[in-house]
Amino acid sequence: xxxxxxRRTVELPDHPDFLWVADQKPKKSYDVIIIGAGGHGLATxxxxxxxxxxxxxxxxxxxxxxxxxxxxxxxxxxSNYLWDESTGIYDHSxxxxxxxxxxxxxxxxxxxxxxxxxxxxxxxxxxxxxxxYANHVNAVDSVWLTPQEVKEIAPIVNISEDIRYPVMGxxxxxxxxxxxxxxxxxxxxxxxxxxxxxxxxNCEVTxxxxxxxxxQGIKTTQGDxxxxxxxxxxxxxxxxxxxxxxxxVPLQSRPLxxxxxxxxxxxxxxxxxxxxxxxxxxxxxxxxxxxxxGTDSYNSYAxxxxxxxxxxxxxxxxxxxxxxxRAHMLRTWxxxxxxxxxxxxxxxxxxVENLFINSGWGTGGFKATPGSGWVMAAxxxxxxxxxxxxxxxxxxxxxxxxxxxxxxxxxAH
Amino acid sequence: MLHIPCPxxxxxxxxxxxxxxxxxxxxxxxxxxxxDEEWAKFVFIRSNPKGWMAERWVHSAGCRRWFNVWRxxxxxxxxxxxxxxxxxxxxxx
Numbered sequence: 281x282x283x284x285x286x287r288r289t290v291e292l293p294d295h296p297d298f299l300w301v302a303d304q305k306p307k308k309s310y311d312v313i314i315i316g317a318g319g320h321g322l323a324t325x326x327x328x329x330x331x332x333x334x335x336x337x338x339x340x341x342x343x344x345x346x347x348x349x350x351x352x353x354x355x356x357x358x359s360n361y362l363w364d365e366s367t368g369i370y371d372h373s374x375x376x377x378x379x380x381x382x383x384x385x386x387x388x389x390x391x392x393x394x395x396x397x398x399x400x401x402x403x404x405x406x407x408x409x410x411x412x413y414a415n416h417v418n419a420v421d422s423v424w425l426t427p428q429e430v431k432e433i434a435p436i437v438n439i440s441e442d443i444r445y446p447v448m449g450x451x452x453x454x455x456x457x458x459x460x461x462x463x464x465x466x467x468x469x470x471x472x473x474x475x476x477x478x479x480x481x482n483c484e485v486t487x488x489x490x491x492x493x494x495x496q497g498i499k500t501t502q503g504d505x506x507x508x509x510x511x512x513x514x515x516x517x518x519x520x521x522x523x524x525x526x527x528x529v530p531l532q533s534r535p536l537x538x539x540x541x542x543x544x545x546x547x548x549x550x551x552x553x554x555x556x557x558x559x560x561x562x563x564x565x566x567x568x569x570x571x572x573x574g575t576d577s578y579n580s581y582a583x584x585x586x587x588x589x590x591x592x593x594x595x596x597x598x599x600x601x602x603x604x605x606r607a608h609m610l611r612t613w614x615x616x617x618x619x620x621x622x623x624x625x626x627x628x629x630x631x632v633e634n635l636f637i638n639s640g641w642g643t644g645g646f647k648a649t650p651g652s653g654w655v656m657a658a659x660x661x662x663x664x665x666x667x668x669x670x671x672x673x674x675x676x677x678x679x680x681x682x683x684x685x686x687x688x689x690x691x692a693h
Numbered sequence: 694m695l696h697i698p699c700p701x702x703x704x705x706x707x708x709x710x711x712x713x714x715x716x717x718x719x720x721x722x723x724x725x726x727x728x729d730e731e732w733a734k735f736v737f738i739r740s741n742p743k744g745w746m747a748e749r750w751v752h753s754a755g756c757r758r759w760f761n762v763w764r765x766x767x768x769x770x771x772x773x774x775x776x777x778x779x780x781x782x783x784x785x786x
Contacts, residue, residue, distance in 0.1 A: 519741035530737035532714070533766070577712040578695070580766050581743045586694040588708050621737050678733040 296345075296466050300473035304480050309506035310338045312660055313498055314513055315485055315521060317341030318350040319461070320638055320645065321513035322468035323653020324660070325477045326384070331654070332661035335476035338507075339469075340500060342484035342517075346465035349515050349645065352583075352615035354538050354560065354572040356551055357647040358395040358456035360415045360422050365671040365683045366624065367418040372668055373651025374455060380650055386467030388459045389565055393550045395456030396425065396434060398600075400445040400556040412451045423452040436547050436603050443599050445557050458551060458562050461646060468653070488525045494633040495525070511636045511660050516581065516616030518639035527631045529639065530677050531618040534575040535585035536643050539612040543567035547603060557596035569607060571597060575617065575643060584614040617642050622682040627655060627672040628665040636660050637674065698774045701756045713749030715739045716761040717781070743767060745786045 312328060314321045317339045328334040341347075357377055359370035381388050399405040415422035427439040427447045439447045469479055480502070487499040488510070497506035512521050522529045544567050553560035558573045573593035576585035590612050598605050620626055620640035625648070627638050638656045641648060651668070658666035665673060671683060695707035721727055721735050740746070746766050751759045763772030763785055772785035 517743070520743050528734070528738045529741075530733075530739070532739060532741050533743075578764070579714070579741060579746060579748070580769065582767060582769055586707055588694050677737045678729045680729075 296469075299466055299470040300345075300479045302481070304478050306338060306340075306480050306483065306500070306502055306505045307478065309497070310478070311336040311507070312509045312511065313337070313505060313507040314339045314511045315498070316348075316513040316515065317345045317465075317469070317479055317481065318348050318513065318515060319346065319465050319468065319649035320515075320641070320652045320656065321511075322346075322465055322472060322479075323649050324511055324513055324638065324656040325653075326468045326472040326475075327653050327657035328661060329472055329475035329477055331657055334661060337472075337476075338478040338480055338505065339472070340483050340485060340498070340505075341479070341481045344481050345469055345479060346462050349615040349617060350465050350649075351462055352538065352613055353461055353646040354562065354570050355458045355461045355646055356395060356456070356553070356560065356562065357390075357459060358453050358551075359420055359647070360395070360397075360411065360451060360453040360456070361685060362411050362414050363683055363685060364418060366685055367415075367420055369651050369655065369668045369672070370648060371418070371420055372654065373648045376650035376654060377459070378455075380464075381467070384467045384471040386463065386470055388463045388467055390457065390459040391565075392455050392457040393562075394433065394452055394454045395551040395553065396430065396450045396452045398430070398437075398447050398552065398554040398556070399449045399451075400447065400554065402448070404556050405448050408449065408451050415451075415453075421453055421455050423454065425450040425452050434548060434550050434552055436601050437552060438600055438602055445599070447600075456551065458564070460565075464649060485521060485524070488632070488635070490525065490632055490635075493631075495635040509634045509636065509660055511638060511656060513638045513656065515639065515641065515645070516618050518618050518637070522630075522637070525630070525632050525635060529626065529637070529674070530621055531626070531640055532579055533581055533616050533618050534578070535580045535582065535614040536572070536575045536617045537585045537589055537612055537614045538570065538572040539590060540564075540571070540610050541569040541604075541607045542610050544569060544607060548601075552600070554596065554600060557600065559593040559596040559600065561597060561601065568610065569604065575619070576614075581616055582614075583616055587612075617645075619643070621677065622684045623686045624683040625652070625672050626674050627652070627669040628659055628674060630674060634663070695769060696771075697750060698762060698771055699750075699752045699755060700760050700774045700776050701758055702752060705752065705755055709752060709754040710750045711753050713751055713759065716747040716749045745772065745784045747781065747784075
């Protein structure tokens, strides 16, 4: 099978123990505390320091750096969303990705190999074309592919009309792609630490110190820490934090599973997603096939899900990519994602003064890492929602201005 | 896969069921007079506890009936299941 391979040989980055202080202890107080050392939290700290000159910052992490969803996602990056608000933040994020490795001085294997989203029915074609036209209106790169063109870009896709859900077309975003997720976290952590940010691991938040409706610090398993401002960037555990702070968030925490195969020859040099048959696939630089699908149906904090969900997505994968039938899966895992009613994030102010929220990224937060950190840092620094973050305010569930990306994003948000 | 205790049929595989989220969310009584904040709370806010949760399931591929059950969201352990409009058993916590 003649596909072009885009392998790169690079020096391995420094061992992460030496990129930041591994056993950093908290100081008595900080200007800003970020809760959660995942991608979004680290990016927030980085942009606070870089864009706003705020370096007296701690990132607090209950486990280890990037040990939550940042180390568990399928690393897909794209910005071809339906609504203007989504395009605003996701395309800003993609533009930041395009210079990120040079900016932070750290290899991330960012690879703009394109993201293809397949359509399998007449209504699927209509909704994907609507998306494709919306992308053009918003100046986001997007191409409509016929099944034959799908085959030219990804020769291993089965475009036969005789399968249960035949490929009837696809949207393609050439600027989309993948990156190596833990190196993204390490790059942000290193660059933030270099500017003076403290990264404090194994430190779980147990409460907030709130006086007269204003946050003054946090309580943790390593003692109380004072702060002028606090940002909650805790993904699946946002509801737990919000209840400690005394307010409700419209979020539900669900398991999202992913899996990888053994190392294979390079057979797929783009990303293929199919919301209709519930699978998305890319091939990492080393050669493992990385796949994901929809969430398990129930609320959970257990970081695992049911095997029938994996079976379902593998059935779809084997029909779409017959070459995968003999591949061996190496491992599966789950992360806990926080999903808002409109499947869009919640960013901005909270009912508690100087306590900020960045959550609800659900099943699609990895791609937004730079953009999310950028707008969160701006929001915390000024105390006012950043322009790109403004539509994502918590009060949209009262005003009714939802940003409903459910239908547009399908399963693979 | 979860093994869900249907109060009518006994324990069955998760694939026979569909999830119905938090149990005991009643339609507001004075729905003509609710503020936007109160509507938002009823429509969008659901508890999302880390621990025991009373939730609804429907046994779609079985008896096709709705029921409630206690389940722990930390370890997926089930507590008692019970029929709608019956006395809610105490949380196993």
